[in-house]
Amino acid sequence: MNVSCIAIDDEPAALAVIEEYTHLVPFLDLKQTFVSPKEALAFLKKERVDCVFLDIKMPDLLGTDFARILQGQTQVIFTTAYPEFAVQGFDVQALDYLLKPIEFPRFLQAANRVYAQQSQRVEGQGYIFVKEGYDWVRVSLGEIQYIQSDTNLLFIYERSRRVITRMTVTELLRILPPERFLRVHKSYIVAIEAILKIERHQLVLTKTTIPIGESYRESVERVLLG
Structure with a gap:
C-alpha cells in the first residue's frame, strides 16, 4: 500500500529535503510540492491525498490555519523551525510535529505513523516498515x-x-x-x-x-x- 502525500513550504530548500526523504521511503508517493499554500488548497480540491507535510510559518497562510481548513480530510505532519507552535499544532490534531533541521530517522517515524493508520483503515490489520x-x-x-x-x-x-x-x-x-x-x-x-x-x-x-x-x-x- 502506498501513502500519497504533498509537501508545502515557502522555502524551496526545505521542500528539497522533504522530497529527498520521501524518495527514500518505499511506501510514500509524493504527488507534488508547493511553495504557496493557496495553490496547494486548489490542488487538494481536485485530488485527495493521505498526508500533507506542512510548514507553519508561511506568509500567505499559517500552516495551523491551513490544517483547520483540511481538518478531517487528511493527516497533517507539521515541519517547522519554531517549537513554540507545537501546542497549536496538536490543537488541530496534527499527526506529528517535525522540527527543522529534520533528521531522516525522525522523518521515518512520522511516515510510519501515517502508514500504520492508513493500513489499518484499508486492510484492518496494519503494517509498518x-x-x-x-x-x-x-x-x-x-x-x-x-x-x-x-x-x-x-x-x-x-x-x-x-x-x-x-x-x-x-x-x-x-x-x-x-x-x-x-x-x-x-x-x-x-x-x-x-x-x-x-x-x-x-x-x-x-x-x-x-x-x-x-x-x-x-x-x-x-x-x-x-
Missing part, C-alpha cells in the same frame, strides 16, 4: 508477538521470524497502536493478543515468557485486568 541492514522490511502488526530492546537495537519477534532494526523502544511506541501493544518492562513491548497467561512476575506467551518490570506492573494490570 523498518530498516534491517540496507533493506526495508514490512512488518505486519498482527504477526508481532513481542519486541525486545538492546541499547539502540530492537529485536522484533513475529510468529515465524525475527527482524532487527536500529531504533529505540520510545521511537517504536510512537508508531504502534496503543490498544494493541503494551510496554511491560524497560526492554520489552508485548502484543496484547499474544499474552496467554499473567503470572506474578512475568507474562506467558506461546513460545516464551516476558518479565514484568516493577515500575510497569500497575499499568500492566490496569490494561489487562481492568
Whole structure:
C-alpha cells in the first residue's frame, strides 16, 4: 500500500529535503510540492491525498490555519523551525510535529505513523516498515508477538521470524497502536493478543515468557485486568 502525500513550504530548500526523504521511503508517493499554500488548497480540491507535510510559518497562510481548513480530510505532519507552535499544532490534531533541521530517522517515524493508520483503515490489520541492514522490511502488526530492546537495537519477534532494526523502544511506541501493544518492562513491548497467561512476575506467551518490570506492573494490570 502506498501513502500519497504533498509537501508545502515557502522555502524551496526545505521542500528539497522533504522530497529527498520521501524518495527514500518505499511506501510514500509524493504527488507534488508547493511553495504557496493557496495553490496547494486548489490542488487538494481536485485530488485527495493521505498526508500533507506542512510548514507553519508561511506568509500567505499559517500552516495551523491551513490544517483547520483540511481538518478531517487528511493527516497533517507539521515541519517547522519554531517549537513554540507545537501546542497549536496538536490543537488541530496534527499527526506529528517535525522540527527543522529534520533528521531522516525522525522523518521515518512520522511516515510510519501515517502508514500504520492508513493500513489499518484499508486492510484492518496494519503494517509498518523498518530498516534491517540496507533493506526495508514490512512488518505486519498482527504477526508481532513481542519486541525486545538492546541499547539502540530492537529485536522484533513475529510468529515465524525475527527482524532487527536500529531504533529505540520510545521511537517504536510512537508508531504502534496503543490498544494493541503494551510496554511491560524497560526492554520489552508485548502484543496484547499474544499474552496467554499473567503470572506474578512475568507474562506467558506461546513460545516464551516476558518479565514484568516493577515500575510497569500497575499499568500492566490496569490494561489487562481492568
